[in-house]
Amino acid sequence: xxxxxxxxxxxxxxxxxxxxxxxxxxxxxxxxxxxxxxxxxxxxxxxxxxxxxxxxxxxxxxxxxxxxxxxxxxxxxxxxxxxxxxxxxxxxxxxxxxxxxxxxxxxxxxxxxxxxxxxxxxxxxxxxxxxxxxxxxxxxxxxxxxxxxxxxxxxxxxxxxxxxxxxxxxxxxxxxxxxxxxxxxxxxxxxxxxxxxxxxxxxxxxxxxxxxxxxxxxxxxxxxxxxxxxxxxxxxxxxxxxxxxxxxxxxxxxxxxxxxxxxxxxxxxxxxxxxxxxxxxxxxxxxxxxxxxxxxxxxxxxxxxxxxxxxxxxxxxxxxxxxxxxxxxxxxxxxxxxxxxxxxxxxxxxxxxx
Amino acid sequence: xxxxxxxxxxxxxxxxxxxxxxxxxxxxxxxxxxxxxxxxxxxxxxxxxxxxxxxxxxxxxxxxxxxxxxxxxxxxxxxxxxxxxxxxxxxxxxxxxxxxxxxxxxxxxxxxxxxxxxxxxxxxxxxxxxxxxxxxxxxxxxxxxxxxxxxxxxxxxxxxxxxxxxxxxxxxxxxxxxxxxxxxxxxxxxxxxxxxxxxxxxxxxxxxxxxxxxxxxxxxxxxxxxxxxxxxxxxxxxxxxxxxxxxxxxxxxxxxxxxxxxxxxxxxxxxxxxxxxxxxxxxxxxxxxxxxxxxxxxxxxxxxxxxxxxxxxxxxxxxxxxxxxxxxxxxxxxxxxxxxxxxxxxxxxxxxxx
Numbered sequence: 001x002x003x004x005x006x007x008x009x010x011x012x013x014x015x016x017x018x019x020x021x022x023x024x025x026x027x028x029x030x031x032x033x034x035x036x037x038x039x040x041x042x043x044x045x046x047x048x049x050x051x052x053x054x055x056x057x058x059x060x061x062x063x064x065x066x067x068x069x070x071x072x073x074x075x076x077x078x079x080x081x082x083x084x085x086x087x088x089x090x091x092x093x094x095x096x097x098x099x100x101x102x103x104x105x106x107x108x109x110x111x112x113x114x115x116x117x118x119x120x121x122x123x124x125x126x127x128x129x130x131x132x133x134x135x136x137x138x139x140x141x142x143x144x145x146x147x148x149x150x151x152x153x154x155x156x157x158x159x160x161x162x163x164x165x166x167x168x169x170x171x172x173x174x175x176x177x178x179x180x181x182x183x184x185x186x187x188x189x190x191x192x193x194x195x196x197x198x199x200x201x202x203x204x205x206x207x208x209x210x211x212x213x214x215x216x217x218x219x220x221x222x223x224x225x226x227x228x229x230x231x232x233x234x235x236x237x238x239x240x241x242x243x244x245x246x247x248x249x250x251x252x253x254x255x256x257x258x259x260x261x262x263x264x265x266x267x268x269x270x271x272x273x274x275x276x277x278x279x280x281x282x283x284x285x286x287x288x289x290x291x292x293x294x295x296x297x298x299x300x301x302x303x304x305x306x307x308x309x310x311x312x313x314x315x316x317x318x319x320x321x322x323x324x325x326x327x328x329x330x331x332x333x334x335x336x337x338x339x340x341x342x343x344x345x346x347x348x349x350x351x352x353x354x
Numbered sequence: 355x356x357x358x359x360x361x362x363x364x365x366x367x368x369x370x371x372x373x374x375x376x377x378x379x380x381x382x383x384x385x386x387x388x389x390x391x392x393x394x395x396x397x398x399x400x401x402x403x404x405x406x407x408x409x410x411x412x413x414x415x416x417x418x419x420x421x422x423x424x425x426x427x428x429x430x431x432x433x434x435x436x437x438x439x440x441x442x443x444x445x446x447x448x449x450x451x452x453x454x455x456x457x458x459x460x461x462x463x464x465x466x467x468x469x470x471x472x473x474x475x476x477x478x479x480x481x482x483x484x485x486x487x488x489x490x491x492x493x494x495x496x497x498x499x500x501x502x503x504x505x506x507x508x509x510x511x512x513x514x515x516x517x518x519x520x521x522x523x524x525x526x527x528x529x530x531x532x533x534x535x536x537x538x539x540x541x542x543x544x545x546x547x548x549x550x551x552x553x554x555x556x557x558x559x560x561x562x563x564x565x566x567x568x569x570x571x572x573x574x575x576x577x578x579x580x581x582x583x584x585x586x587x588x589x590x591x592x593x594x595x596x597x598x599x600x601x602x603x604x605x606x607x608x609x610x611x612x613x614x615x616x617x618x619x620x621x622x623x624x625x626x627x628x629x630x631x632x633x634x635x636x637x638x639x640x641x642x643x644x645x646x647x648x649x650x651x652x653x654x655x656x657x658x659x660x661x662x663x664x665x666x667x668x669x670x671x672x673x674x675x676x677x678x679x680x681x682x683x684x685x686x687x688x689x690x691x692x693x694x695x696x697x698x699x700x701x702x703x704x705x706x707x708x
Contacts, residue, residue: 039582039606041627167549184549188542191592192584195521195538220607228393228595230546238545241582244607246614252393253574253598260600273395 032200032208034218034242036193062288062317065210065324071332074209078339079120085343085352086121093346094123095153095179095338096145100138100164101131106157113155116335122342125151135164139172146174152349153179153342158231176348179341181205182231191238198348199341204236206333207268207289208243214322216266216287218243224261226250226277226310227270232291236268257281267320269310279315288316288323291330386554386562388572388596390547416642416671419564419678425686428563432693433474439697439706440475447700448477449507449533449692450499454492454518455485460511467509470689476696479505489518493526500528506703507533507696512585530702533695535559536585544592552702553695558590560687561622561643562597568676570620570641572597578615580604580631580664581624586645590622611635621674623664633669642670642677645684 086092095117099110110126117124125148127141138160145154154177160166175185181201189197211218223245227233233249240247245266250257258281261267269277270291282288292310309326316323324330347353440446449471453464464480471478479502481495492514499508508531514520529539535555543551565572577599581587587603594601599620604611612635615621623631624645636642646664663680670677678684701707 037607041606041625041630184542184546185539186542187545188538188540191541191545191588192538193582193588194584220609228547230548234545234547241603241605244605246602246604246608248600248602249595250600251595251598252395253391254600255574271395276395 063322067329067332071336074336082121089350094150096125096151098156100129152346201235202337203334205337221265223266224264225268232270271310274308275312277311282319285321417676421683421686425690428690436475443704448504450479450505452510454483506700555589556691557688559691575619577620578618579622586624625664628662629666631665639675
């Protein structure tokens, strides 16, 4: 992540013991976009590639990656950087949010994002449109934010009501303010190695941020992304490939997905089905990033439900070397990546590159 | 491929016996972009997915896919369609080619493309710039073609001399005339399922065209793309995934690539190394599309060299069920896809959609 400086990483191991990792990015690993190595095929048995040992030890209780701690660390650095940017330029980064309708989950997500912006000093603008608004009304609002020089990032909260063309609206957001990274121009530039997108989608960026902080060796590793959504699975596979992992994408049409995932060193899940990824789907010592965010009925909870991931956590922690919990794993880091994208965009707009 | 109607497919088997396949596309397989199935995860052992048997029989001599024949068939249909378009609209599709410098291979490729255009009735314009031209001179020429309403497709022949920024030039080509499909906006829309790019890169489009004509079942099949170039490997992996294959991309950092390729039902190679893919890299009955186009010294040849692919052909034909030869496989079909893209673009510009 640019502009946030160095960091340390704390993970919770097993039943809660915290373990501190030292910063582990080398100059070859400057950003989540990955090192720009040329594809030179070497016919030998790959002795030129460093092999990991410390990262994937067998038979240990999994390290539980503490996304809340990491997000707090990132946000703290972003807040510092925003203060510095304001002091030098006299200007404030701004994020505009468009919310259509009254979905409770959308409102919750928006509130989390707005609160995070407030914490780090990003100004926010909110446009709330009724469920029945027309596409042209929505595009008019987005157009206003596209033109507004005080706005450096625009989020259109998804999903939109069915009568609105989500693809069209997302493409209408200026690529220069597309802090969600969903515009096809940014997605194309992310897919094409050697190019640099203006924005990387937040959840995939968070996923790579976690892997890099953990010091997980990615180059040459068998990596499986389960799920291929445009917002999570697809761009995560691009990022892993930019880091020179050997990536397989597993989806609903894959036969016997567990045969593929159980050979992978890195497993990222973005399916939306609680407990789909069982312990026997995972290779001992693998690193698992659970991007699932599923609501499960839970009468014992005050709200009547709890949030869970795609991975059967209780089984997985007995098999893998590190795993993100849900909640408290990728989620908070994703929010901090939105702040990071907005800050980057503002600095570009201010011409403040130092 | 749109606008070209039905077809039949002829392949050469073993040492030259021709075998005719009937058309095999169902309405679910209308275009190379693939059917837009939703990702519905079914926890059973995938009994809902049809299994192939006829396509991957074991122990047979490979069918040799006759790209020249298929390209001829496609071109003939494109020529018919261009005649019809001209008759109705009074206008002619046009392709502009930009050539910088005097590379012999670039000149050869250009000549092949120009000849193909002439055969089907596409008008051509050529801009030749000296090796020493500046970037702004080159962009000025591209800009002229972007504005020229008689031009519906623009090719900037690659590679460009090193002092020119290839990425910048490719992005400068109007996405509406990007018949090579290399613009990041088109690439992003190709990567994102549910979206439709204006153009699909020609070699990957040709690869899928061949698989579809052969009647190869792609859904759920293990597919490996060897190589990840922006022009061939990457977009081929997108297309295979749009057809719901389980795609793994193998590259120079992959450990033991042969362990991965030898489990694949479909192998596409885009590496640029003669004979890299040996017979023992391939699963018996697999389908192999060899996108390699390598020059190898050959004193017995009139020119002193011969063209060969990435796959050790002599070994592969004893293992796989079907394979494209080099030359005479994907190459000619790629050229016909350029013609198809140019025709599609012209019809869009003419508003002639019937």
